[in-house]
Amino acid sequence: MTGSRTITRRSLLGIAASASAASLAGCNLGAGGGKSAGGGGATLNVWGGVPNESGPDDMCKAFMAENPGTTVTYTRYVNDDQGNLKLDTSLSGGVPIDLYFSYGPVPMFKRSAAGLALDLTDKIKAESDFAALTADATPLSNYVLNGKLYGLPAARAPQQVYINKTMMDAAGIKLGKTWTVDEFNEVARELTKPGVFGTLTAPQLARPALGPDYLYADGGKRSNFGNPKFAEELELALRLQKAKVAMDRQTIIAEKLQTFSQNPFIAGRVAMLIQSGQIIRSINDTKGYPHDFATYCMPVPVPAGTEGWNTGQIGDQISISPKSKSPDQAWELAKFWARNAGKYMTKGGRLPLLSGESTPDQILEQLLGPQRDKLYDVKSWKSTLFESDLKLPVDTIFTAGTEISTIHTKLTDETLLGDRSVASWVTEATRQSDAAIAKAGK
């Protein structure tokens, strides 16, 4: 009797989170996104950051067609600080979520550490086509923590160099399939003209040279900013900026081009742009971003004498909530999603980690859209994405990851604005990051 009247702390949070979830889901339904729950079978609730129309709706439809009686509802959350917090409070508050996406290992492991993700180690091991994604695979293609897997990755998010082909042809530049950082710099210099920067930013040196866990030393006990590659990277950025080959940091910050890097590229203010795949959505949108040149693609340049790791990452980690009432069906959907990402999710600019039954040509067709022959040099895209030796680093240490990323960005801004020397950058980055690591370890 008393029990039925008691509202626990958990249920209170659950009610609040349910209300916010309902409002979120309502928005998506309004946008033609979700499906109403019903039918006799299981209802699976999926939360992800990709807009409904950019693939998730098609994916859900296809799964429901193959699994009659199962209903899938996709709720979109915006993958920013507030959106992730909404997902976290909903998960911990008891909102019915069976499957959810994390974008990057740091938020995923934050959730798994709080008991909000099922251990998928054995489930992934049981699937023969997921052999590369197991915890003991060599090389690693999945994020592992203490020997366990909490996410099934569905996408790879490599960075590549976007090049304005009209400018490239006008300069008479011919490129091979790969290039070094020195060659990239030379091309950037040749492409620099009055009113046009050769590149938006300088290429990275530390990540391509050091690979996984490049930010950490001593197995994660301290930061690695004392490694000379970081100082070299900054010195190169300063040199290119001073020579006006790379856009100055002042303009980048003033116009928020860290977030909207597609704008100067599509507007023809920079000839080259180093970015991951989300830019493709803007290039394909010729109404929102009208332009008359084709985009050529090259892999990120490799610092001479290094392994040449890509500066992107493995993405779209699918996790299953331990509170799911249908964990087996949720796993079925997770598998379906990973295997069919090439078919349904590529049009949103997301490259599948497993190509499944899709051929490279089919994936490119989806990725580059119906105007691909006009907007892209398709051959260079095929060569870069499918024929080059793409090495995506898979980190295993994430201590104070968000704090270190903020410290890195802020100090780099200060240095490129001319307010801090490279030597001081190294000292401060090391001091502040070591302090953040020590604090997180307590």
Place this chain on the structure above:
Amino acid sequence: MSAAVLAAPVSRQARRGPGGASARAGWLFILPNLVGFLAFTLVPLVSGIGISFTDWNVVSGLDGIRFVGLDNFAALIRDTGFWQAVGRTVLYAGVGVPLTMTGGLIIALCLNGPVFGRSALRVIFFVPHIVSSIAIGFVWLLLLHPSSGLVNLALQAIGVADPPTWLVSQDWSLVSLILITSWAGMGFHAVIFLSALQALPEDLYEAAELDGAGRWRQFTTITWPSLMPTTTFLAIMSMIGHSQGFGLIAFLTQGGPGNSSTTLSYLMYQNGFQYYRFGYAAAIGMMSFVGVLLLSAFFWRFQRGRGLYS
């Protein structure tokens, strides 16, 4: 008949009683506001105080709340980043509040006289107060662009060879934010000052004129003392607004470049929403709350006895 006449006052008396229909109606009238106050002010305030004594990352749910006593406050006191943010907040509010109020007062004094198009001007000055801070931020982002912004083009046109880079300079980002916030707040201050000015009795000024007092003397002995309660109210409100100022900072600078515009409110956001250290963020909020409370009490105490009608 007479019994009925006598009965009426008894019935009204009963209705006025503590548990009567009249009291119930009163409670019903204030209920919406009371519920709003409880839900959106009291509960968050008490929760915030409670969370400041915990280590909580939200992700772990309510079960993950760990009581740490005064640890967050002890860590804050040792945190140089916190004291730097305190310094910036003091500068932001210490310059921003007087600037906004002075600007508001000057506008109000100008509009209090016979000015052509006074009503239209009043609306124009008030517009920034009702416009979204994102729209304001966007306009200023364009105006303060280091190379193509109108402000720097104008400065170069009058011979300033090396104008400031405003929002992308560590030296000028906070100054820019102070200027933008003050610009956006002046209209509201002007309208409040104007309504106070228009309530002042004309005969005081007539008497002062007869005594030979000039415009400045009239201002210092009549206008300014009369405006003391309004000034105190606006000072407190403006100080609270500046100490909580977040939207424009988040949109225009994200606390940067470096940490040059990271005020307490942005530091709180960073710790809570980016680092998921909600206990620490709540402790920053509490320190900020205590600071504003003390300053508000000081202002209130300071103005007592200084106004013309106090």
